[in-house]
Amino acid sequence: MPSQADDKRQAAREVIDILHEISMLLNTHLDRTELSLCVSLIENGVNPEALAIVIKDLRREAASQGHYPDEQIMQE
Template identity: 55%
Template sequence: MPADDRQKNARETLDTLNDLSQLLQTGLDKQTLSICVGMLEAGANPDTLAAVIKELRKEKD
């Protein structure tokens, strides 16, 4: 698949994830979602990532 097609697919996927995030009222913006996706693609444990995000939110409040 050409690089342009991969970039287009990545943007569309991120847009869809952002739409879902907004519908579910996760409070995650597009940049944060992009970082999370990158971490998951790099092998981060999803449950651990979610727990870290929750903990960071607690500390923020």
């Protein structure tokens, strides 16, 4: 019989899977790990709009230095 902790982990995985599907539809280019980190930050009080701005700025900076593999992302 699964424990409560196992049930919580499974539920969290399912939430991230759903968020990842939505993320792919919206072409956010965030993987499951990045989404998990974003969710955790937001759950801990980080402003979602501010987080989005930081992610965009970091991507722009990485692209300008040639570190981001898909420059089309920067055009969105």
